Amino acid sequence: xxxxxxxxxxxxxxxxxxxxxxxxxxxxxxxxxxxxxxxxxxxxxxxxxxxxxxxxxxxxxxxxxxxxxxxxxxxxxxxxxxxxxxxxxxxxxxxxxxxxxxxxxxxxxxxxxxxxxxxxxxxxxxxxxxxxxxxxxxxxxxxxxxxxxxxxxxxxxxxxxxxxxxxxxxxxxxxxxxxxxxxxxxxxxxxxxxxxxxxxxxxxxxxxxxxxxxxxxxxxxxxxxxxxxxxxxxxxxxxxxxxxxxxxxxxxxxxxxxxxxxxxxxxxxxxxxxxxxxxxxxxxxxxxxxxxxxxxxxxxxxxxxxxxxxxxxxxxxxxxxxxxxxxxxxxxxxxxxxxxxxxxxxxxxxxxxxxxxxxxxxxxxxxxxxxxxxxxxxxxxxxxxxxxxxxxxxxxxxxxxxxxxxxxxxxxxxxxxxxxxxxxxxxxxxxxxxxxxxx
Amino acid sequence: xxxxxxxxxxxxxxxxxxxxxxxxxxxxxxxxxxxxxxxxxxxxxxxxxxxxxxxxxxxxxxxxxxxxxxxxxxxxxxxxxxxxxxxxxxxxxxxxxxxxxxxxxxxxxxxxxxxxxxxxxxxxxxxxxxxxxxxxxxxxxxxxxxxxxxxxxxxxxxxxxxxxxxxxxxxxxxxxxxxxxxxxxxxxxxxxxxxxxxxxxxxxxxxxxxxxxxxxxxxxxxxxxxxxxxxxxxxxxxxxxxxxxxxxxxxxxxxxxxxxxxxxxxxxxxxxxxxxxxxxxxxxxxxxxxxxxxxxxxxxxxxxxxxxxxxxxxxxxxxxxxxxxx
Numbered sequence: 148x149x150x151x152x153x154x155x156x157x158x159x160x161x162x163x164x165x166x167x168x169x170x171x172x173x174x175x176x177x178x179x180x181x182x183x184x185x186x187x188x189x190x191x192x193x194x195x196x197x198x199x200x201x202x203x204x205x206x207x208x209x210x211x212x213x214x215x216x217x218x219x220x221x222x223x224x225x226x227x228x229x230x231x232x233x234x235x236x237x238x239x240x241x242x243x244x245x246x247x248x249x250x251x252x253x254x255x256x257x258x259x260x261x262x263x264x265x266x267x268x269x270x271x272x273x274x275x276x277x278x279x280x281x282x283x284x285x286x287x288x289x290x291x292x293x294x295x296x297x298x299x300x301x302x303x304x305x306x307x308x309x310x311x312x313x314x315x316x317x318x319x320x321x322x323x324x325x326x327x328x329x330x331x332x333x334x335x336x337x338x339x340x341x342x343x344x345x346x347x348x349x350x351x352x353x354x355x356x357x358x359x360x361x362x363x364x365x366x367x368x369x370x371x372x373x374x375x376x377x378x379x380x381x382x383x384x385x386x387x388x389x390x391x392x393x394x395x396x397x398x399x400x401x402x403x404x405x406x407x408x409x410x411x412x413x414x415x416x417x418x419x420x421x422x423x424x425x426x427x428x429x430x431x432x433x434x435x436x437x438x439x440x441x442x443x444x445x446x447x448x449x450x451x452x453x454x455x456x457x458x459x460x461x462x463x464x465x466x467x468x469x470x471x472x473x474x475x476x477x478x479x480x481x482x483x484x485x486x487x488x489x490x491x492x493x494x495x496x497x498x499x500x501x502x503x504x505x506x507x508x509x510x511x512x513x514x515x516x517x518x519x520x521x522x523x524x525x526x527x528x529x530x531x532x533x534x535x536x537x538x539x540x541x542x543x544x545x546x547x548x549x550x551x552x553x554x555x556x557x558x559x560x561x562x563x564x565x566x567x568x569x570x571x572x573x574x575x576x577x578x579x580x581x582x583x584x585x586x
Numbered sequence: 587x588x589x590x591x592x593x594x595x596x597x598x599x600x601x602x603x604x605x606x607x608x609x610x611x612x613x614x615x616x617x618x619x620x621x622x623x624x625x626x627x628x629x630x631x632x633x634x635x636x637x638x639x640x641x642x643x644x645x646x647x648x649x650x651x652x653x654x655x656x657x658x659x660x661x662x663x664x665x666x667x668x669x670x671x672x673x674x675x676x677x678x679x680x681x682x683x684x685x686x687x688x689x690x691x692x693x694x695x696x697x698x699x700x701x702x703x704x705x706x707x708x709x710x711x712x713x714x715x716x717x718x719x720x721x722x723x724x725x726x727x728x729x730x731x732x733x734x735x736x737x738x739x740x741x742x743x744x745x746x747x748x749x750x751x752x753x754x755x756x757x758x759x760x761x762x763x764x765x766x767x768x769x770x771x772x773x774x775x776x777x778x779x780x781x782x783x784x785x786x787x788x789x790x791x792x793x794x795x796x797x798x799x800x801x802x803x804x805x806x807x808x809x810x811x812x813x814x815x816x817x818x819x820x821x822x823x824x825x826x827x828x829x830x831x832x833x834x835x836x837x838x839x840x841x842x843x844x845x846x847x848x849x850x851x852x853x854x855x856x857x858x859x860x861x862x863x864x865x866x867x868x869x870x871x872x873x874x875x876x877x878x879x880x881x882x883x884x885x886x887x888x889x890x891x892x893x894x895x896x897x898x899x900x901x902x903x904x905x906x907x908x909x910x911x912x
Contacts, residue, residue, distance in 0.1 A: 188659065242875055245659070245874055248659050409743075410851035413851055415745065560855065564859045
C-alpha cells in the first residue's frame with residue numbers, strides 16, 4: 148500500500164524510463180550521424196595482406212573470357228587466389244556498381260568498366276587507384292590509353308579489348324534473297340550508309356527476315372562515327388546538334404522497313420538469332436561470342452554466319468572495356484598486379500583466339516597469331532586480318548564526357564519508343580527533356 | 587519488509603529530493619517490474635523499427651532537401667524544396683503515379699474478391715482439405731523473380747505463349763510490353779497470382795473462427811448458402827477484411843519487382859516510354875540509375891504520404907460499409 152502513496156519513490160522509475168528513451172534516441176541519432184556524416188570516399192582503404200582463405204575479387208560483365216586465365220593464375224599464384232563474379236549485362240552491373248560506390252563498401256578489388264563509363268571515372272579519379280606504371284607504358288593503342296588518363300596523368304583503368312566494327316551477316320539468308328554472299332562482294336556493297344540501307348531494302352523485298360538486329364544497335368554504330376555525340380569538349384551537354392539528329396532521323400526513319408523493332412539484348416532479340424529474325428549485325432570483335440552463343444554452336448542446320456571486312460561510313464569503335472581498382476580495396480597492389488597480367492598482350496591474344504574480343508594492346512595487334520587467325524564458325528573468315536583492317540579504318544574517336552553512358556541509355560530508349568510505334572518527334576522531345584533532367 | 591533501508595550510497599546524486607519515507611529496494615524493483623517490463627518486452631520491435639524503419643524514413647527526408655553530387659556519390663548542398671518541385675512537375679513521375687494506381691486497382695480489387703471467394707470454397711467440407719489449402723499458397727512460395735521469368739515467356743510480344751494461342755484462334759497478338767493498359771494487365775496478373783492465395787488463407791482463418799451455431803441459426807431461419815455467406819460470414823470477418831484491404835493497398839502501391847523485370851530493354855525503366863513504370867520504380871531509377879538521391883528521396887516521401895492517405899481513406903470506407911452492412 149505504501150508503494151502507491153509514496154510519490155518521491157516513483158522518481159527513479161521515471162528517471163529510468165527517460166534513460167531508456169534517451170538511449171533509443173541516441174541510437175537513432177548516432178546512426179544518423181554515422182551514415183549522414185559522409186565519410187571521405189576518396190580515402191584509401193588500409194592495406195592488408197591476403198589472409199588464409201581470402202580471395203581477390205573481380206567482377207566482370209558479358210564475356211571477358213577470363214575463366215581459363217583465372218584458373219591458370221590461381222594455379223601459379225597460391226598466395227593470391229582470385230574469384231570472379233560474372234554479371235550478364237553491363238546495364239545491370241552499372242546499377243550495382245553505382246550502389247556500391249555510393250555505399251563505398253563491398254566493391255570488388257578489380258572492377259570491369261564499360262568503355263562508355265570510363266569518362267565518369269576520369270571525372271572523379273580520386274576514388275580510383277592510379278594504375279600508371281613504367282611496366283605498362285605504351286601498352287595500349289593511344290586512344291584507349293588517353294581515354295582512361297586524367298589531365299594530371301593518372302591512369303584509372305587498364306584497357307582490355309577494343310571494339311573495331313565490321314558487319315556480320317547471314318550468308319544463307321543473303322543467298323535466299325538473291326544477294327551476293329562472298330564477303331568481298333558484300334563488303335563492296337556496304338561502304339556507305341546509303342549503300343547499306345539501299346541493300347537492306349533490296350534484301351527485305353525478297354526475304355521474310357529483317358535487315359538488321361535492332362534499331363538501337365545500328366544507332367550505336369552510327370553514333371560511333373560522330374565526333375561530339377552528346378557532349379562538347381568542355382563537357383557541356385548538347386544533344387540538340389545536327390549530327391545526332393541526323394543519326395536519329397535515319398535510324399527511326401528506317402525502323403519500320405528494316406529493323407526487327409525489338410530492343411537489343413532483350414529476349415526477343417536473342418530469339419531472333421535462332422528464328423532467322425535478321426540478316427546483318429554491326430559487329431565489334433566481342434560481338435562474335437554473342438552471335439555464337441545466341442545462334443548456338445554448332446550452328447543450326449543451314450545457318451551460315453560470315454564477316455565482311457567493311458563498315459559503312461568508314462571505321463568505328465564500339466565498346467571495349469577497362470579494369471579499374473577502387474581505393475576501397477584493401478589489396479590494391481595485388482589487384483593492380485592481376486589487372487596488369489590480365490590485360491597483357493599475351494593474355495589478350497589468347498582471349499581473342501578463344502572468344503573473339505579484339506585486343507587493344509599495340510603489341511598484340513602485330514602478333515602473327517592474331518593476324519593469321521580465322522574463325523571456323525564464321526565460314527573461316529580471316530578474323531585477325533579483318534578486325535585489324537577495321538581498327539586501322541577508325542578515323543573518328545567520338546568524344547565521351549562523364550554523362551555519356553547515362554545519356555546513351557536515354558537515347559536508346561528514345562529509339563525503342565519509335566520502334567514500338569511512337570511518334571519520332573515526340574520521342575525526341577522526351578529524350579531532350581530526360582537529358583535535361585540528368586543535369 | 588521495511589528493515590532493509592536504502593543505503594545512502596545507492597541514492598544517486600540526481601535522486602529525488604528527500605521527503606517522506608523511501609521504498610526498500612525490493613519494492614522498487616517489483617514496481618519497476620510491473621511498470622517497465624511490458625515496455626521492455628515489446629521494445630525489440632520498436633528498436634528494430636527505429637533502426638530499419640524510422641531511421642531510413644527520417645534520413646530520406648533529410649536527403650530530400652539536399653542536392654546530390656553525382657560524380658562522388660555524396661550529399662550536396664541544402665536546396666530546400668527544390669527536389670519536391672522537380673518531382674511534382676516531372677511528367678514521368680505523374681505518369682508513374684497513374685501507372686501505380688492503374689496496376690493497384692487491377693490487382694488489389696480482384697485479388698481481395700477472389701481471395702474471399704476461394705476462402706469460402708476452402709471453408710467447406712472438401713476432401714483433402716489440407717492439400718487444397720496448401721496449394722493456394724504455392725504461388726506465394728515461388729520467388730517473385732522466378733515468377734516473372736515464367737510470366738515473361740507467357741507475355742513475350744513476339745514469341746510468347748499467350749500470343750501464340752491468340753494467333754492460333756485467329757486473333758491479333760497483343761503487344762504486352764508496348765500497350766500501356768495491356769502491360770498493366772500483365773503485371774497485375776503476376777501480382778494477383780502471387781498474392782491471392784496468401785490473402786485467401788488469411789480469410790480462411792477468419793472464417794473458421796466464425797461460431798458454427800450462427801450458421802445453424804441462420805439455416806433454421808431459412809437462409810441459403812449465399813445468404814449465409816453475405817449475412818453471417820462477411821460481417822463476421824470484417825476486422826480481417828480491413829486488415830487485408832489495408833495491407834494489400836500498401837503492397838499494391840509499392841509494386842516493384844514485377845514491372846522492373848517485366849521490362850526486357852536493358853535500361854529497365856518500366857518500358858521505354860515508362861508505360862508501366864510504377865512510382866517505386868521511379869524512385870529506383872532516379873536514385874540508382876540516374877544518381878539523384880535527393881530527387882529519389884523526395885519522390886519516396888511523396889509516395890509515402892500518398893500511401894498513408896489512401897490507407898486511411900480505405901480504412902474509413904471499409905469501416906463505413908461493413909458497419910452499415912452489419
